[in-house]
Amino acid sequence: xxxxxxxxxxxxxxxxxxxxxxxxxxxxxxxxxxxxxxxxxxxxxxxxxxxxxxxxxxxxxxxxxxxxxxxxxxxxxxxxxxxxxxxxxxxxxxxxxxxxxxxxxxxxxxxxxxxxxxxxxxxxxxxxxxxxxxxxxxxxxxxxxxxxxxxxxxxxxxxxxxxxxxxxxxxxxxxxxxxxxxxxxxxxxxxxxxxxxxxxxxxxxxxxxxxxxxxxxxxxxxxxxxxxxxxxxxxxxxxxxxxxxxxxxxxxxxxxxxxxxxxxxxxxxxxxxxxxxxxxxxxxxxxxxxxxxxxxxxxxxxxxxxxxxxxxxxxxxxxxxxxxxxxxxxxxxxxxxxxxxxxxxxxxxxxxxxxxxxxxxxxxxxxxxxxxxxxxxxxxxxxxxxxxxxxxxxxxxxxxx
Numbered sequence: 001x002x003x004x005x006x007x008x009x010x011x012x013x014x015x016x017x018x019x020x021x022x023x024x025x026x027x028x029x030x031x032x033x034x035x036x037x038x039x040x041x042x043x044x045x046x047x048x049x050x051x052x053x054x055x056x057x058x059x060x061x062x063x064x065x066x067x068x069x070x071x072x073x074x075x076x077x078x079x080x081x082x083x084x085x086x087x088x089x090x091x092x093x094x095x096x097x098x099x100x101x102x103x104x105x106x107x108x109x110x111x112x113x114x115x116x117x118x119x120x121x122x123x124x125x126x127x128x129x130x131x132x133x134x135x136x137x138x139x140x141x142x143x144x145x146x147x148x149x150x151x152x153x154x155x156x157x158x159x160x161x162x163x164x165x166x167x168x169x170x171x172x173x174x175x176x177x178x179x180x181x182x183x184x185x186x187x188x189x190x191x192x193x194x195x196x197x198x199x200x201x202x203x204x205x206x207x208x209x210x211x212x213x214x215x216x217x218x219x220x221x222x223x224x225x226x227x228x229x230x231x232x233x234x235x236x237x238x239x240x241x242x243x244x245x246x247x248x249x250x251x252x253x254x255x256x257x258x259x260x261x262x263x264x265x266x267x268x269x270x271x272x273x274x275x276x277x278x279x280x281x282x283x284x285x286x287x288x289x290x291x292x293x294x295x296x297x298x299x300x301x302x303x304x305x306x307x308x309x310x311x312x313x314x315x316x317x318x319x320x321x322x323x324x325x326x327x328x329x330x331x332x333x334x335x336x337x338x339x340x341x342x343x344x345x346x347x348x349x350x351x352x353x354x355x356x357x358x359x360x361x362x363x364x365x366x367x368x369x370x371x372x373x374x375x376x377x378x379x380x381x382x383x384x385x386x387x388x389x390x391x392x393x394x395x396x397x398x399x400x401x
Contacts (some may be wrong), residue, residue, distance in 0.1 A: 014357055026215075033101065042107040045070045049143075052251050061142045063194060063252040070109040074124045078103040085126035087333075091118060094136025099125075114145040140262065150192035150248045152258030157185040160261040161353060173353050175264040180234050189228040190248045199249040200224065206239030207262045213391050215245065222246070236265045261311050298351070300366055300386045308358035308390025313351055314343075316369065318380045321348040324370030328377070329354055335363040335385060358390045 049062040049069065062069075069321040070089060078085060084102040087110050115122060121139035123132065132138050161173050178184070185215055190200055202218035236242040249255045298314035300306060314329065321327060329343035329352055343354040369384030 038104040044109045063144045065147050065254050066250040067114050069112055071112055071122055071230050073103055077106050077108040080105045083126050083127055088123045090121040117145050117147055119144050141180040146194050146252035149254040150195055150250055150256035152188055152246050152256045153189045154246045154258035155187045156260050160263055172351055177266050178232055178263050179266050180232055182232050183229050185227055185229050188246045190224045192250045194250040196249050196251050201247050203245040205243050208240035237267045241265055300383050302384030306388050307357045308356050308388050310356050313353055315351040317348055320380055326371050328369045330367045332365045333359045333361040336365050359388050360390055362387050364388045
């Protein structure tokens with residue numbers, strides 16, 4: 001009897017000491033940032049970022065063209081049982097610092113998400129990392145995020161296109177016809193904050209396939225701003241014209257390309273005479289249509305195949321076009337979800353010269369937009385879906401839809 005009473009008393013005490021969980025739904029992995037607890041696995045990069053340069057006190061500078069980058073642990077990896085190394089970042093050269101996380105146990109690389117391009121000062125806080133007075137403090141490393149390619153301007157003098165007036169008084173753009181032995185002047189300018197000054201190259205190719213996919217490089221590196229005179233060779237006649245390009249890259253690996261239109265050379269097969277160029281239907285319309293232009297010269301038909309980077313002429317406008325002072329020509333590579341302007345300041349009574357964007361897509365569309373007095377853009381008509389295919393240039397990325 002005595003043991004029964006004591007057993008009942010012990011059970012009552014045990015039940016009375018239990019506490020109910022006030023927040024049974026709390027889930028640390030969803031309510032807290034990932035760096036507040038150890039993960040079962042951690043990722044590391046397949047290849048380390050290359051150390052491009054160093055600044056004062058031997059601080060390493062790394063460049064990347066991705067929004068995400070890996071910051072290597074200062075000691076190789078986070079040891080178990082040792083205070084965690086914290087990662088701090090400043091995006092205004094040390095004026096303000098923000099803690100972005102900690103290394104987990106045995107983690108070798110911290111994955112950082114950059115909100116925008118620019119300099120990211122990284123400093124590690126923890127055992128053996130020293131002390132710094134802030135602001136401005138001093139970073140252990142600098143990561144520069146740059147997702148934009150160099151901007152390139154490339155011009156030819158005389159230019160490949162010129163505006164002439166027909167017998168009826170209409171102004172049209174026609175190709176300039178060069179002669180073998182003529183000297184043309186190439187002028188260029190390359191701009192980028194993180195430009196690799198040793199990467200600026202001039203390329204030359206002929207327009208006839210397969211020569212148009214093989215670019216010959218100028219043997220010398222070009223300056224950021226300059227010009228040169230080039231004489232048109234005899235091969236440009238047999239190989240259907242000549243084209244130039246300037247290629248440059250930045251320290252983050254972005255590549256920019258500037259192209260000229262194809263230079264039309266007198267005597268080459270299919271080269272038009274000046275009288276033919278001043279006809280109401282330009283020969284380019286015949287060539288790009290594969291015969292005589294239809295009712296809408298230069299307006300791509302549904303299912304038509306266009307080559308990216310080629311120059312085309314649009315000599316048709318909707319009936320409502322004269323109601324607007326200016327028009328724009330828009331291009332879409334994703335069935336009209338996103339449009340880009342390929343020609344602007346168009347007059348309703350003039351033909352339009354535009355360059356097919358260098359994409360690969362089966363869902364391209366073209367549309368004409370009128371701009372009214374209030375500055376509003378009014379779509380006047382668009383094509384059915386057509387195809388754009390582009391021969392890739394070595395070292396460049398194509399938008400594939």
